[in-house]
Amino acid sequence: MYNSIISFFNNKNSEMKAFKIQDLKRETRIGITANNLSEILQKGKQKLKISNDVQVTVVLEKDGTEVTSNDYLKTLDPQTVLVFLKPGESWMEAGEQVYHSLNKLYNRTKQTDVVKKLRELMSDEKSPEKISIISHYLDQLQTDPVSEERHEHEDWFEGVDKKFNKKSDFMRNAAQQRIRSYYTSAKDQIKKENDPCVKACLDEVMNKLNEELKRNKFHGDYFDRTASKNKICDKKGWFTCEGAFDEGSCSSFHKINPYASRGFRHMFGLWNLDHIVEKSREVIPKLIKAAQNKRKAEDINFDEVYKYLFKRDNLRLVYIGCHKKAAREQTISFDQFYVSRQETLLNDIPVI
């Protein structure tokens, strides 16, 4: 009898598990122990000061899975973080929570201060406490990501040339300027070539590249949320960091909507459209080398050069925090820039 009582208590104790609970805004994270779901609800509501008659949904902090049964509860690791959602609330990732709040940012007078403060806070922190502070702070402010015209959101256009009346037009221009700067710096770099034959060959390539850029309207589509294809953002204007050149993706939830406020428009300047295979250390020197070593039966494969300089194949949008200055290992061989003259001629034959 005595043993069975002991074993009863042991069993009971073994089911007692420690959890961490918090509300959606992640303002507080509190440790509790509980045997089952109803105990979690009861203790949790008390700690989070939620009245007993409020219907609460309990979800996992890491991925939003709803906890509905004791059986499932048993499968969770000790110290699992649970979020208490009140009616009308839905789970968001910590990073998403911040950006959801950022989305509302809109302040006429303190924009620069806000952005500066945000940058400091978000530069190296992922702690729930700081995320909570940022969310809270930003909830007080407002953004307007939907409007498109100057008269609808004048603050966004402050300091913007009068010729732009639509946000998308301004953003198109911003993309075009970046692409144009890649062209100009490539041109500057090859200017140093002295050999007249090589120079003639390179000039021809640059002219062809320029023609193709014009045809593609200098890839303004990259930043234009109204573009039908090739845009890097979604149709609301959200851009997601694609991570450092040597990583598959960004693990820090970097996102931005430069259409939302003047501050974000400015902040977007800190986002780089990085070349994966570097332009000035790798692509241009290899192009020059290709021009120097070109045989008579060969032409410069300008499509390939174009791809490496201006196409998304070799461009990656990266937040400054994920931008690495270190030299990259990705290299290309200069022979990649050749195409045999025969091939060019065949391609030029019109199809009858």
Ligand SMILES: [Zn+2]
């Ligand atoms: Zn990132």
